[in-house]
Amino acid sequence: MAQTPPKNESQVETQKQSFGSRMVGTLLRRQEASIFVVAIILLVYFQASNAAFLSQGNLRNLGQFIAATAIIAVGLVMVMVLGEIDLSVGQTFAFAPIVMWIAYEQLLLVLPLAVIVGLLATAAIGLVNGTIRVYFGVPSFVVTLGMFFLLSGVNVTLVGGFPKTAPEASAIKSALGAYPYSGIIWCVVIVAFMHILLNHTRWGIHTFATGGNFTGARESGIKVDKIRVWNFALCSTLAGFAGILEAMRIDSIDPLAGGANTMFLAISAxxxxxxxxxxxxxTILGAFIGTLVLSVLQNGFTLQGVSAFTFNIILGVAVLVVMVLSVYIGRIRKGRKVT
Amino acid sequence: MTEHEVLRAENIAKGFGSVTALRDVSLRLEKGEVLGLIGDNGAGKSTLIKTITGFHRPDEGRLLLDGEETVLKSVSHAQSLGIQTVYQDLALVDDLSVYHNMFLNAEIVRKPFPFLNGRAMKEKTRQYLADIGVKIPSIDTEVAMLSGGQRQAIAVARAVYSDAKILLMDEPLAAMGAKEGAMILDLVQRLKDEGNVSIILIAHNYAHVFEVCDRVNVLQHGRITYDKNTGDTSVEELTELMVSEYRKARAGGEEE
Known part of the structure; x- marks a missing residue:
């Protein structure tokens, strides 16, 4: 009988502990949640230090900056969930508007059709990436590295080395990036669509399964090859679409747009x-918030007159810290393999 | 032989490069029957299961389902024909929740929309697990957090509750404690009593084989070497068979 009270106490204690650790666990698990907190802190900080930060003009800038990177990043998430990578997205980004421009200026197609041709071309790039990865067994890092160089050459060659002007003004051009807010609207729509695709459809679950346990997914009858090839295509197409939006916005078809910097920024996000x-x-939402954080950092520092080098240092540290944390979290979670 | 034969494998051979896993396997499975399949490690049991489930394509031989020759193009093809499998590696995705795993590649969607119906999947998952009698703290947890026995129960439940006509179970009791193991054996017994599903059960524990199986086959060196009704044999006979084979091999090795 005398032993009962201490027993109770210890029970209460373990309950408390499990509640506390559950809270911590949720915070640790929902990585979007923690990065979202970081985003809010940054927004408050930059607004406090510079009133122009949340002005309409700057928000517009910010939105334009976010849109392209976020669209590429959410496409990359589909490939990264598979445990693969696409290093060619920066070049695909420049390739789409070039193909569109050729279809429009040289094949004389109407603009909507030209845009579709551009997107189909990028989908084809993704299919090539995915096919070489899946059916020839070449690691995606190598495949897409090859595609990165290949496309950067092709891009410059196709336009003879000089930027071209974008198609003349039209409603479609406005809708596809020329209107200042069209980029961010597209971005939000695409993020919502991709979030639903990844989390609320069979395709998404099968993507997680293929990336999480390849053999198990195959054993369960999931068509792992189809999943992998088409997610590469999806990733490339989104990068191409981001490229078209950007080309319309800056009113120029630039063969040197995008490139490694855009690609690494999107992967970092x-x-x-x-x-x-x-x-x-x-997580798709996480990639969006990740882009938001990077964009706010870059934009905020620019407003404060901090140099781009400082931004790169912070970006580098952020990526490293996040990766160390995620490996550490993986280790403290029971039964999880850490590689 | 008067009974209805749901599955027949004839002269199945399968190799991987220079390794021959199955030389010449012929077996049959009748409706409502539980066939025990035993054999040493590396005898080719899992390869045989994976051939019948469409994961491997056999190099030679043929499969007959309900008397009709069938070439299984893929696992999903085999699934559509009513063949379900509990794999030795369980085929669970650690990062997905219990209910996502329960309905992996058989997800319920909100027709006519392509969106997952999480509520329906959770409800059925709870029902299935309760049916078997396995307690899992929350079906929203990722399966990585569960014990070996719980994971195995999920893999078994997934195959059992998928309207299978032929159920292949590759060591479904391997990671289980006595209590959980008994649950699964009870489940197999129940399925047998209902008589709708035919089962091939791989087990290392011969007592389990005798508890639920109608017939037992021994697979050795890529061949079925032994085929008897469990009523006509005993644990001792099977043990003797397996051990004598090992002793013979050892003696043979010494002579050479």
Whole structure:
């Protein structure tokens, strides 16, 4: 009998502990949540230090900056959930508007058709990436590295080395990026669509399964090859679409647009948002918030007159910290393999 | 032989490069029957299961389902024909929740929309697990957090509750404690009593084989070497068979 009270106490204690650890666990698990907190803190900080930060003009800038990177990043999430990578997105980004321009100026197609041709061309790039990865067994890092160089050459060659002017003003051009807010509207629509695709459809679950346990997914009858090839196509198409939006916005078809910088920024955004490269885990909303954080950092520092080098240092540290944290979290979670 | 034969494998051979896993396997499975399949590690049991489930394409031989020759193009093809499998590796995705795993590749969607019906899947998952008698803290947890026995129960439940006509179970009791193991054996017994599903059960524990199986086959060196009704044999006979084979091999090895 005398032993009963202490027993109770210890029970209460473990309950408390489990509640507390559950809270911590949720925070740790929902990586979007923690990065969202960071985004809010940054917004408050930059607004406090510079009243122009949340002015309409700057928000418009910010929106334009976010749109392209976020669209690329959410496409990358689909590939990264599979445990793959696409290094060619920066070049696909420039390739789409070039193909569109050729279809429009040289094949004389109407603009909507030209845009579709551009997107189909980028989908084809993704299919080539995915096919070489899946059916020839070449690691995606190598495949898309090859595609990166290939496309950067092709892009410059196709336009003879000089930027071209975008198609003349039209409603479609406005809708596809020329109107200042069209980019961010497209971005929000695409993020919502991709979030639903990844989390609320069979395609998404099968993508998680293929990335999380490849053999198990195959054993369950999931068509893992189809999943992989078409997610590469989806990733490339989104990068191409982002490229078209950007080309319309800046009114120029630039063969040197995008490139490695855009690609690495998008990958960083996805990683910071909670999509490690290990496969099986990923979040679309996280990639969006990750982009938001990087964009706010870059924009805020620019307003404060901090140099681009400082931004790169912060970006580098952020990626490293996030990756160390995610590996650490993986280790403290029971039964989870850490590689 | 007067009974209805749901599955027949004839002269199945399968190799991986220079390794021959199955040399010449012929077996049959009748409706409502539970066939025990035993054999040493590396005898080819899992390869045989994976051939019948459409994961591997056999190099030679043929499969007959309900008397009709069938070439299984893929696992999903086999599933559409009513063949379901509990794999030795369980085929669970650690990062997905219990109910996502329960309905992996058989997800319920909100027709006519392509969106997952999480509520229906959760409800059925709860029902299935309760049916088996396995307690899992929350079906929203990722399966990575569960014990070996719980994981195995999910893999078994997934195959059992999928309207299978032929159920292949590759060591479904391997990671289970006595209590959970008994639950699964009870489940197999129940399925047998209902008589709608035919089962091939791989087990290392011969007592389990005798508890639920109608017939037992032994797979050795890629061949079925032994086929008897469980009523006509005993644990001792099977043990003797397996051990003598090992002793013979050892003696043979010494002579050479």
């Amino acid at each position: 996805a990683v910071i948002g909670g999509t490690p490269l290990a496969g099986g885990v990923g």
